[in-house]
Amino acid sequence: MKFTLHVWRQSGPNARGEMKQYEATGVNPDMSFLEMLDVVNQELIARGEEPIAFDHDCREGICGSCGIVINGVPHGPRRRLANGKIEAKTTCQTYMRDFTDGQHLWLEPWRAGAFPVIKDLVVDRSAFDRIMQAGGYISANTGGAPDGNAILIPKRDQEKAMDAAQCIGCGACVAACKNASAMLFVAAKVSHLGILPQGQPERAQRVVRMVEQMDKEGFGNCTNYMECEAACPKEISRQFIARMNRDYLWAQTQDLETTSSGGAG
Amino acid sequence: MQLNSNVPPGPLAEKWQKHRFEMKLVNPANKRKYKILVVGTGLAGASAAASLAELGYQVETFCFQDSPRRAHSIAAQGGINAAKNYQNDGDSVFRLFYDTIKGGDFRAREANVYRLAEVSVNIIDQCVAQGVPFSREYGGQLENRSFGGAQVSRTFYCRGQTGQQLLLGAYSALCRQISLGNVKSHPRTEMLDLVVVGGRARGIVVRDLVTGQVSSYVGDAVLLATGGYSPVYFLSTNAKGCNVTATYRAFKRGACFANPCYTQIHPTCIPVTGDYQSKLTLMSESLRNDGRIWVPKTPGDKRSPDQIPESERDYYLERRYPSFGNLAPRDIASRAAKMVCDEGRGVGPGGRGVYLDFSDAIRRRGEKYIRDKYGNLFDMYAHITHEDPYKTPMRIYPALHYTMGGLWVDYNLMSNIPGLFVLGEANFSDHGANRLGASALMQGLADGYFVVPYTLGNFLAGCAPGGVSETAPEFKQAEQEVSDRLKKLLAIKGNRSATWFHRELGKVMWDDCGMARSEKSLKKALARIPELREQFWREAGVPGNGQGLSPALEEAGRVADFLEFAELLCIDALHRNESCGGHFREEYQTPDGEAQRNDAEFSYVAAWQYQGQDKPPALHKEPLVWETVHPSIRSYK
């Protein structure tokens, strides 16, 4: 197979970027999208040109490093599966057999004010880390934890918490949203901990602090386009956003301990 | 040099308790005067950094990914062991200890392994307290499954994403300490050298991967939790960024590297399909709870699996190892797969594959049961192969997965360089010659949460804080050396990518130092590796000027280290004239093809010490002392 690539090239955070054209030839349909880029990069290196920078690590859809907008879709176009469901996947789980031979492919980084471009297709997602630092934890120092079975957790709740906890923090939700909102990411974490009994003592301050930090980072508001849910490689449900909104309203009625960040630390 | 394991005296079961009491403490008010540098934020690094910061130490963390949460631990699938005996099936600390020692083919240090089993129970409690959503029974209690090499059910899990959830737990504890100002996190920062001042590890040299700036950090102790070196084989189940650079640089500064030849090849991975492939994907061992492994009885049988009747299938693990069956340990299951494929009975393109078949389990318990338990693994398989594993058996083949070897450490997890501690997969300590499934996560968290917070305190109690700065000549010299090496890489200006050399090296390692090794193949590899290295420094191409983000430069640096380290691995493999665990020397096997250990000559840890460029490394032996266990023939039949 062969493809014509149009790739966003930007040499540094403050440089101007532009779309540049490359030909990818001799592509095997079973190659992953990133393996196709590896081949293009090897050719660039052979010619002494700078390879296309993109983030990646696990290459199996779990670390959340990779993220390219392919033909306008974060993580690339999604197939309809045999069972009628739309496939959920990351860029590294995208395979060349899902494109047509000779197709033009447009590769861009996540576009969001809160995710500045570092180089080419690599963006700075440290805003997510700062949101987590604002409250995405349960204050439980090492040592002294009660027996794991001391708290019984109904299977239903554990499964629901796990559905939310599966978020890989890739940022596709932000890239997909017209407002560049991070609601799905924040809602996933707030819900994961908020559903579990261990998360109750800090539930109110957690949601307030994380939402405040999200706003501070410059993410947009949620106006219910729900593109985030469609783009999420882990199928995190929009219901968690509704849940977080409820939690946030409820938290306003609580007496919040706001003096020190980090809870009981 | 004499390597002292510093294992405390006394009965096995009391060593750790007693040692904990006898270790010195740092006064709470003094703790904040000590700076600890933690390189790596996987399970081992993140848990250590958070726990040490909670105690009051000043901590700085480093990782090369853009966030600590993306360390390779995130990819662990199947689960984590703990001797909770929640299932009432006869588990105990001693049984977990014994299984791990036997699983490691009697090549690990007794006292370390016992401690690991002992603290395993605290890990689960700690993780639950942090909100890790482990699988539960309908009654709300924690659920377990079985892993290879064990006859009890002691593995805790979160669907097929256990590593992710455990890491997010440790990362959230780390986040809390960052917000409290006790930890400073440096993502996208790669350690390129260790700085030793006056015989003590006092800092590191790093490159800021965004700006390209080289600089140093000073600390009172350095903790390396930088993971394993499987990608020395190029194709492995590890993340692309996994590397040996941090530990190899420490080796070149004097830290001993122990048992580098103990590498683990995992039996159930998706087979190689083409020469463009960049990595291999694991299908978790937990699948062997419900999947049955088989090949056709007749060589060259090309029928599709559903056309092969039961009577013409060979469930070779169940046949050869009736008491463990499909849950035989990894080294054994991998070699058995190689054997049937060598006999021409392999399936799929190239005949390098065996079936992992779920049809019995689906028939017995329904598709939903399987989907709930392994859904994400089945999806992953379908993504990659374009086949539906609910309908047709998975095809799997062994691949490089884990490295038991690592920097030598004593009982306190300190290397032979005072002040340099090594945690998680980066050290050699607990798994001997073969690691059992679900034990790496356990070890990483044991080291980070429950061992190093004590043993580091004991070390620091004996040294005054501070006293060295980045302007010390040792730091300046190390920085200069790092910068010179980066310049040298940029100056080669060849036209072959580092990837090309990496792939070539991988072929040599897999063919000549892989699942089976021999004196002949190892000598061949030892002749080829230096040639490849020389070619690298002549023909590699690294575009750019080294400023700003430069993935090509990062990769070239790591490949250059692999090209040196591979030789050390082969030297170790050649010297160990026995077969044990993952180290299978063709010359040393029983008539039925099992590994043949040689306890009389090789019951020791081989710790190699750097002697200078182009000089062979020196071998130091730490004899393994057996106070409780009597090494026996390791049988799973």
Ligand SMILES: Cc1cc2nc3c(=O)[nH]c(=O)nc-3n(C[C@H](O)[C@H](O)[C@H](O)COP(=O)(O)OP(=O)(O)OC[C@H]3O[C@@H](n4cnc5c(N)ncnc54)[C@H](O)[C@@H]3O)c2cc1C
């Ligand atoms: C696919 C897969 C599945 C697995 N499943 C299981 C399982 O189910 N159960 C189990 O027990 N084990 C499993 N393992 C093994 C286990 O995941 C690892 O052994 C373990 O997570 C290693 O943890 P770690 O903290 O030692 O290192 P890692 O998690 O590898 O972390 C290494 C850290 O070091 C940093 N680093 C490395 N080099 C440098 C450098 N030069 N400078 C700065 N930072 C650096 C990285 O950024 C990273 O933060 C699995 C492994 C794989 C590959």
Ligand code: FES
């Ligand atoms: S590279 Fe890890 S999710 Fe894609």
